Amino acid sequence: MGGNIGRSWNPLVKKLSLFSPLSDEDVGLLNALCAKEERFRAGEIIAVEGDAPRSAFVVTHGMAFRYRLLPDGRRQILTFLIPGDFFDLHVFLLKTMDHSISTIGPTRIAPVGRDVVIDIVAHHPRIGAALWWSAMQEEAMLRERIVALGRRSAPSCVAYLLCELVLRQRVIGMAGDHAIRLPLTQTDLADALGLTSVHVDRVLQRFRRDQLLTLEHRRLNLRNGGRLEAIAGFMPNYLQLNRTLAEVIRYLDELESARAGSGRLEDA
Amino acid sequence: MGGNIGRSWNPLVKKLSLFSPLSDEDVGLLNALCAKEERFRAGEIIAVEGDAPRSAFVVTHGMAFRYRLLPDGRRQILTFLIPGDFFDLHVFLLKTMDHSISTIGPTRIAPVGRDVVIDIVAHHPRIGAALWWSAMQEEAMLRERIVALGRRSAPSCVAYLLCELVLRQRVIGMAGDHAIRLPLTQTDLADALGLTSVHVDRVLQRFRRDQLLTLEHRRLNLRNGGRLEAIAGFMPNYLQLNRTLAEVIRYLDELESARAGSGRLEDA
DNA sequence: CGAGGAATTGAGTAGGTTCAAGGCCGGTGG
DNA sequence: CCACCGGCCTTGAACCTACTCAATTCCTCG
Numbered sequence: 001m002g003g004n005i006g007r008s009w010n011p012l013v014k015k016l017s018l019f020s021p022l023s024d025e026d027v028g029l030l031n032a033l034c035a036k037e038e039r040f041r042a043g044e045i046i047a048v049e050g051d052a053p054r055s056a057f058v059v060t061h062g063m064a065f066r067y068r069l070l071p072d073g074r075r076q077i078l079t080f081l082i083p084g085d086f087f088d089l090h091v092f093l094l095k096t097m098d099h100s101i102s103t104i105g106p107t108r109i110a111p112v113g114r115d116v117v118i119d120i121v122a123h124h125p126r127i128g129a130a131l132w133w134s135a136m137q138e139e140a141m142l143r144e145r146i147v148a149l150g151r152r153s154a155p156s157c158v159a160y161l162l163c164e165l166v167l168r169q170r171v172i173g174m175a176g177d178h179a180i181r182l183p184l185t186q187t188d189l190a191d192a193l194g195l196t197s198v199h200v201d202r203v204l205q206r207f208r209r210d211q212l213l214t215l216e217h218r219r220l221n222l223r224n225g226g227r228l229e230a231i232a233g234f235m236p237n238y239l240q241l242n243r244t245l246a247e248v249i250r251y252l253d254e255l256e257s258a259r260a261g262s263g264r265l266e267d268a
Numbered sequence: 269m270g271g272n273i274g275r276s277w278n279p280l281v282k283k284l285s286l287f288s289p290l291s292d293e294d295v296g297l298l299n300a301l302c303a304k305e306e307r308f309r310a311g312e313i314i315a316v317e318g319d320a321p322r323s324a325f326v327v328t329h330g331m332a333f334r335y336r337l338l339p340d341g342r343r344q345i346l347t348f349l350i351p352g353d354f355f356d357l358h359v360f361l362l363k364t365m366d367h368s369i370s371t372i373g374p375t376r377i378a379p380v381g382r383d384v385v386i387d388i389v390a391h392h393p394r395i396g397a398a399l400w401w402s403a404m405q406e407e408a409m410l411r412e413r414i415v416a417l418g419r420r421s422a423p424s425c426v427a428y429l430l431c432e433l434v435l436r437q438r439v440i441g442m443a444g445d446h447a448i449r450l451p452l453t454q455t456d457l458a459d460a461l462g463l464t465s466v467h468v469d470r471v472l473q474r475f476r477r478d479q480l481l482t483l484e485h486r487r488l489n490l491r492n493g494g495r496l497e498a499i500a501g502f503m504p505n506y507l508q509l510n511r512t513l514a515e516v517i518r519y520l521d522e523l524e525s526a527r528a529g530s531g532r533l534e535d536a
Numbered sequence: 537c538g539a540g541g542a543a544t545t546g547a548g549t550a551g552g553t554t555c556a557a558g559g560c561c562g563g564t565g566g
Numbered sequence: 567c568c569a570c571c572g573g574c575c576t577t578g579a580a581c582c583t584a585c586t587c588a589a590t591t592c593c594t595c596g
Binding site for chain 1 (some may be wrong): 334344346461505
């Protein structure tokens with residue numbers, strides 16, 4: 001599955017491979033990137049709203065989330081970041097962060113300087129394409145969240161978020177078929193879904209009563225994933241996990257030829 | 269007001285200039301792009317969820333929106349697209365649309381083929397950078413919407429959306445200080461904010477009673493914009509309209525040198 | 537073993553929905 | 567120019583989902 005150079009399993013490689021066929025060199029580079037990880041303890045704030053962004057990041061272990069705090073102290077969690085997520089690539093374009101980032105449990109994150117990003121995109125088009133695809137995926141998740149917050153009931157929202165987290169962890173090989181790590185507190189779930197922790201609790205209780213899932217020791221066990229997806233109205237296609245190799249290759253070839261023709265290529 | 273080729277005012281140029289200093293050649297190219305516009309009548313569907321995306325687009329006149337329909341017929345509007353918005357640049361990366369796009373009033377949109385996009389990015393780094401920045405801006409708007417839907421009251425939501433639309437139109441020179449075109453129906457607003465048209469109506473009535481705004485002939489008049497922003501908790505910084513020339517230039521120079529050094533550059 | 541955050545419970549409340557009906561345009565055709 | 571039509575806005579009353587507040591229990595970690 002993921003492995004390579006050393007002996008290590010690398011969620012970033014695993015994720016990007018889904019989209020783009022990576023060369024051994026590519027894989028080596030990604031492993032090297034992830035090797036320079038920094039450790040953060042639980043609940044540590046990595047980036048603060050208003051700061052200038054410093055670098056891009058790759059999550060290698062643990063979990064983090066983007067969030068905004070409102071003046072009255074309420075919090076809205078925007079996205080969860082799990083191992084394999086390579087984010088804030090646009091670091092040099094934005095002047096200030098419009099949100100903060102914090103860890104959930106103990107987490108390891110590898111900062112990636114802008115020069116490295118530039119090098120990757122310049123010399124490793126397959127990684128570049130895969131990163132771009134992964135940014136599209138994150139944007140699609142934002143849209144999906146808007147649909148959930150806007151038009152779904154609380155049970156449906158909760159179910160949807162759990163389904164998304166399960167699928168994302170499955171993709172990077174971190175999920176058994178029926179269980180994932182879920183270090184989230186009910187308050188975290190609530191803040192991600194625009195609900196109250198009290199209400200999230202009641203929803204989860206009902207899910208348990210209905211034999212849909214169990215939660216214990218920071219693990220989520222799915223007892224009836226199908227039914228949960230039905231409640232969520234979960235349509236995983238928005239994660240765009242259905243790429244075919246042929247198309248990717250064709251795209252990359254186009255990149256190459258355009259590059260030969262002139263100079264640079266690729267972009268948002 | 270709308271014209272093109274020759275001497276005309278171009279909302280795309282206006283918008284991108286905010287970020288990146290464009291050469292005359294750049295401007296010419298953008299004008300040419302916008303000249304090949306197609307006309308759509310009110311309520312016409314431009315792209316359907318599930319389809320393969322065909323090309324990128326620039327809105328030149330009118331207004332459109334991205335949306336999703338749920339199985340039960342409910343609708344969630346994701347973003348509004350106004351003149352100057354250049355969107356779906358990632359067209360070649362995604363296999364299927366995860367949402368649909370439709371016009372509101374009569375609207376003109378210029379399709380931009382992938383080869384043109386590639387050419388722009390390859391030969392016009394300033395436009396490329398500006399487009400990338402504009403994509404970041406769209407993503408920031410998605411995040412802001414999540415915050416609104418998740419943690420703000422209905423009046424606050426409505427006020428926020430109006431403030432955003434006013435500011436966006438102002439940026440492209442389509443707003444007087446106190447009035448903008450607003451061809452949206454109350455149902456549209458409701459579907460964008462996860463509310464009911466009935467409730468949106470009551471909120472707007474209250475705004476009018478409080479002398480905050482008036483709505484007539486598809487125009488929104490602000491009577492007390494400051495107070496409206498206060499109700500919205502509107503912090504326009506997320507639109508990243510505060511770039512300074514120096515930074516942009518520095519970034520572009522880096523693009524140039526990296527390009528010289530190798531081949532391509534730039535990316536998601 | 538103790539402490540503090542997290543989960544749970546209950547009762548009362550409120551913001552927003554639902555349903556249904558009526559009124560107001562603006563556009564269209566005679 | 568007027569009458570008609572359909573979509574949109576407006577209104578009211580009943581309802582319900584999810585919130586608030588506060589107290590209690592449960593865990594987990596030190």
